[in-house]
Each structure stands twice: as structure tokens, then as C-alpha cells.
Amino acid sequence: MRWIRAAGRGLLVLAVVLAGYGGSGARADGGSQGRGPLTLATGGDLTGYLGSLLQGWNRAHPSERVTLVELPDSPDETRAQMITDLRDGDHGRFDVLNIDVAWTSEFAAADWIRPLPRDRFPLGSFLPPVVDTATYDGQLYAVPYVTNAGLLLYRKDILAAEGVPAPRTWAELERDAKTIAPRHGLDGYAGQFLPYEGLTVNAAEAVYSAGGTILGDEGDRVTVGSAAREGIGFLARGVREGWVPKEALTYTEEESRRAFQDGRLLFLRNWPYAYVSASAAGSAVAGKVGAVPLPGPDGPGTSVLGGSNLAVTTHAAHPETAARLIAYLTGEGVQRQVLLKGALPPVRADLYEDPDLVRKFPYLPTLRASVLTAAPRPKSPRYDQVSLVVQAVVHDAMTGHTTPAAAVRRLARELAEIARRG
Template structure:
């Protein structure tokens, strides 16, 4: 994918790349408060470094240049990491463990917040370090919050949508059962009915979690304990297993990541597709697309209305070891400004965190999927919020995969998932 405007957003790239890097232990400022490190240098001003993964969308450099032109004595240096989420995560861990004051502001995937906050590496954004989140969508704010304290400023968000063939399906489905009831349309047109991303990788965690959440269940309860031995969790995973068994999810979908599933829909082989917003522009503009003017998007179908998309996105956190936290805080507010958020959306197809921008007609004209994406994000649920995320995602993949393939009963898969998470999260 080389199309600049519609490059895979950073949020979705994280989902694609994030695998099972083990949580590195030790180091840090001691617990969620960060101890003395969190209390130090809150009035510090001067040059800072901003650390983020590869700037494929070309949004970071122009924003940094604009900041630097207005703040010659508090310049930001952009340290660009690789485009691999595992490597980004491990790089941050190494520098946090070394108490490196040179990593002032860091881009944090939504699934890293709990881990980094629990280890005391992120500056709590409260009291004199507080930021205004009142105009932001609630799920991105929740994803940047750990144990009731905000630890990062939501920067960009993401949510999945259901792509459908509007030339074949005049009224899109609102529920899972409605969608499955339309699979006869797919059969009569000699195409697959539905796919998400079911290969054994991070995308499977996303899809399995969405299925469970959309059926009214949850992977973890509000206290962070596994909650998988429930009728709702069973119904959610069974939806996928049954659809795969009877061919409504085509057999090849067990090998699909984001791009394979997009190509299948784009080439006319699927009636319905769960994917991220990045796919919209590619399917609408690529020369090889067979569905250019033939598809629409709606919120993911749930049990009785919109389903629960997995929340994507990144936040910007301040290291407790930064010497210039006052400057870092101002830079966070600059990233959250309406002007910067609009630029992220139009330049990089990154979902804004400011709610009002989803109703901005100028933006909607450029990005027609924004109203649907807003519904998706408003109903989104983060991947399990836990300091033990790598163990949790492994447990989900190791058990959801054989359950969908029909190699393990759904109930047994959920029971094993529960036990594995309990064992690994101690």
C-alpha cells in the first residue's frame, strides 16, 4: 500500500504488527504513582523529544515544525521508531527501564497504557498536569486511563466498520442474526458471506474480543479478572465458530489478516467485511477495485443493535523522567487542538479524538465514513486493559483459533482461555 492519503493508520498498523512481546519487568518509578519521579520537574521548560513509530502518514513532521516555529526555545525533536509495534513497545520499555530523560513524550498504543502506568513510567495527568478531556470521545479517554487516573492524552482513535455490497444488500444489517440471514444473497451470487481477520495473530484477538463483547460478554470484568465462563461469551465465540462451520465465513478466512480480507472484498468475493477505516479509500480509488461504487459502511452488527468494535488508536504520554514536563504538557495540548486533529484526519486518515469533528461537514465531505466511525468508536471496547496484556492476547489466540476452526468445543476453549489468563496474570 503506497497510496499516501490512505496508508494504513497507525492504530491499525499497531493491530497488524503487535504480537506477543513479553512484558518486560522491573525498572520504573515504583508503582502507579511514579514516586518521586512523577513529582519532579513539573515546571521544567526547554527542548523535548517526541518518540513515535514510523511517520508513514507524514503528519508528525509538519506538526513538529509548526510547534517549533512558535516555540524556538522549547523545540521538539522527533525520534522516529520503526513501523513494527513490537519493536516500538520494546524500545520504550528499554528507555523507561534506563530512566532515560531523553524520551520526554511518547506515543502509547491503547493496550500499553495499563502496563506502562502500572510500572510508574507515565506521568499522571492530574492536578497541575491535567488536560481537558471534556470535548473528547469517551472511549479514547477511558483507554488512556488506569485505575481512575489519566496517564496519557488521546491522540488518534480507530474503530472497525462493516463494509457491505450496497448493490446487493439495499438495507444493511443491524444485528449479527440479520447479517447471517442475508448469506443467501452471497450464495446466489457465488461469493463468500462474511469475513473478518481470523489468522492466529493480534487481529484474531481483536475479532474474537469483538464477537464476545458484541454478544454482551467480556474477556475481563471491571476488576481485570477473566470473565469467559459466561453464556454471553459462549454465544459470541459460537457466532464465529458456527459461521465458519457452515461456510458463511469462507474457509480461506482462517488465513486472513487485514489486507487479505480487504483484497477478498475488493475483488468481489465477499458480501460483508469487518475492517478498519483505512480500507475505505483504497477500495474506493484503487484501479483494481471491483467494488468502487458498490459498497457502503455501517457500524458492526451486534446482538440487538450496533456491536462493540475493538478500540484502536494511540495516546501521547509524558515520561516521569522528563526534565521539561511543562513543555511536554503544552505539546500534548497542541496535539489535541482542533487544528492538529483536523490535520491528522485529512492528511493521515487518522480518526480524531474530538467529538465535534465527526460532524464537521468539510471533513465529512473528504472522509464520508466519519459518521459511521463515530458510532463505532462510541460503542467501542478496548482490548483487555491489563498490565499482563501479552499473556492475555496469547491466551485468546491460542483458544479462539481452534474453536473457530472446529478443533475445540467453544465451551472448552473459553474455559482454557479463562485458566490461562488466570495463571499468567499473577
């Protein structure tokens, strides 16, 4: 769930296990018409705003109180603790999980979360692509809560001084990173290139932007090809030619954000939280930051969708309370607070065109455009294994231990083996 850090180490991973709804392993309602207390499991709520939202719910619903359980900040540890609880069946503690969007397929295929009725939730009010992250095999298994898309942050003061617009293509990005950045004592371009979930995201964006895909048919079919070679080649070429600094091979979201915010980078791929942080008072680049969609080979590229979804565990009780809690958390008022207090991108489409919010968060129109053209990470019931393979192969190509062509052949071979095991 690298999205948690991706959307800003201030990004909460709300884990609200929605109780109820028919599904394998579901318990009887266990309360008055399916109502009663719930336990919400979450990765660290680093923004601190979730508690106040739940206090509001608990004051209004004293007999249906929600208890918040904060799991570790590390997405890998959060996922591991959730899975341990889910495998405990009816003895599990959690009623509601806020899962990284990339986990939906895995959790659904394992029968740890239950299918949900689409008509209970305001899906028509959401940005359309986010709903796809909550489905598996054509069925809704979660409800989108927050979304995210990668942006290209840039030093607008430097590009203005040079008289050039923000890059729209890879060629323009490479040219400016090679020529303009050194003239101003800066490194050219960075993303999240340490071998972890962030590198999977960056690699997938490069492949998608080149017009390719990685997996199809819910993980049963490997689809990497020439576009994957082009995308991986773009990343590897940057390191080889020096417009991607070697130090970027150690960057997660936070290291890359600090490099940009400290005034050491001309361009940065990151999530919107980095724009907010770099633009805040005290930042070395406050007032000097611009944001555009990620470039691609011939124009704007494709971002990977980040964010988190609310899922109901198969052993959750009190279904009616869970349904109303989800409606509360995805309602317009709470979604507005998600943005205002947490700087987290909401899923409700109308908020991206609210004049007051756009004045406060100028990147919203760009983010909306990026979300509308974004794509989910490869769907697979063995997503954790898929991600590890992508990270390892792409990192080897970026460090020069293999060629992009050889990397793609290895990627196809190892993904096919995972698909066969699935």
C-alpha cells in the first residue's frame, strides 16, 4: 500500500471493515437489525484528522461506536497484520479495512472480503476510474475512499527564466533535464526508484504511458511487450545518461520530496502531497512549484491510480452500521474534510471543480485530468509477488545490470510463472 506514503506520509490508510452483506463466511447480524459497534483498522493516521471525523460519528451514534486500530506506518507491515487477522476467520478483530487499491483483487480472490451491492453507495458521484480499483472479476468488493494520481512537479521559476513551457513529452523532459538543470546547479529528474512498491508504480506508469500493459484477465495473462521495453528503457536511459541522478535509485516518496523541496531537482514525479508540502511556508521552493500531468512518448502519459478502498471482511458483523458508516465517509462533507484537513485527494468528482477548493489547492484541475486518464496497477490475486518481480527486474535495468530488452524477457517469464501458480 505504498499509496499511503505516496499520497503523503500524511495519507491515512483507513481500514473500515464494512460489516454485513451476504458473502461466504458472513456471520449472522449479531445486533439489532445489523447495527452495533465496529472496529476500523488503518495504517498510521499521520495527518491526525481521522480521529475527529470518527468522533463526530461516535457522538451521533453512541450505540454504534467505531474503534480505530492503527497498524504500522509501513504498508507491508499493515498488509501483513490485516492478512493475519483475516485468516483468523470469525475470531478476527477487524470489521472494516481501508485497503490499498492494489490489494482489492488479492483480498477478494482469497475470500477475505465480501462482494458489495453497488446500489448502496454513491458510485455515480465518484471520478469514474476510481470505481475500477474496487472491483474484481466484474464484482464490487470495496468502496473507493480516497484516490491519487502521479504528477510531474517542476520549478516554474526556472522554466519561466529559460522561456520554456513545462514538458509534455519524454523528449522534452529529457532535453530540459539534460540542459536546463545543470545550468542552474540542479539534478534533472527523479521519481521513486528504490526497489519497493513505489518503483512498481513508476515502472507501470512508464509502460502505460508507452501504450502498453503488464497483465490482463485479472492476472491470468501476461501482456508485456515492446511498450514495456520502451518504458523501462526510458527510465534506464535517464540513469545511464545522468539526467536521473544515481542517488534517485535510493528514493522513496519522502526522499524524493525532500530533494525537490530543498531545491535540488528540476523535475519530480510524485503524488499531490509533495506539491502541498513543497508549496508550504518554509519550503525552499515555496511559490516556485508547478504541476502538470506526467509526460509520455508523444504527449501526456498515464498515471497509476493510487488511493484506498473501504472493504468489508467476510467475518464482519453489524452490516447496516457498516453501510451507513461508508456512506458517511464517502459523503460530500467528509470528502471535503479529507482534502482540507488531510490534503488527500477525494473520490467525489464535484469537489475538483469547487472554486474555493481550487483556490486553496491549485493543482486540483491537473490532478482531476490525471485521475481521469489513470489506470490501476496490474490486477492479480498474487499482486504482492507481481510487484516484487517488477521491482527487481526494473531496478536491475536502471542500475545497468541488464538491458531493457533482457529485462522485459525476464519480466514476461517470471510473471507467467506467477500466473501459472495462481
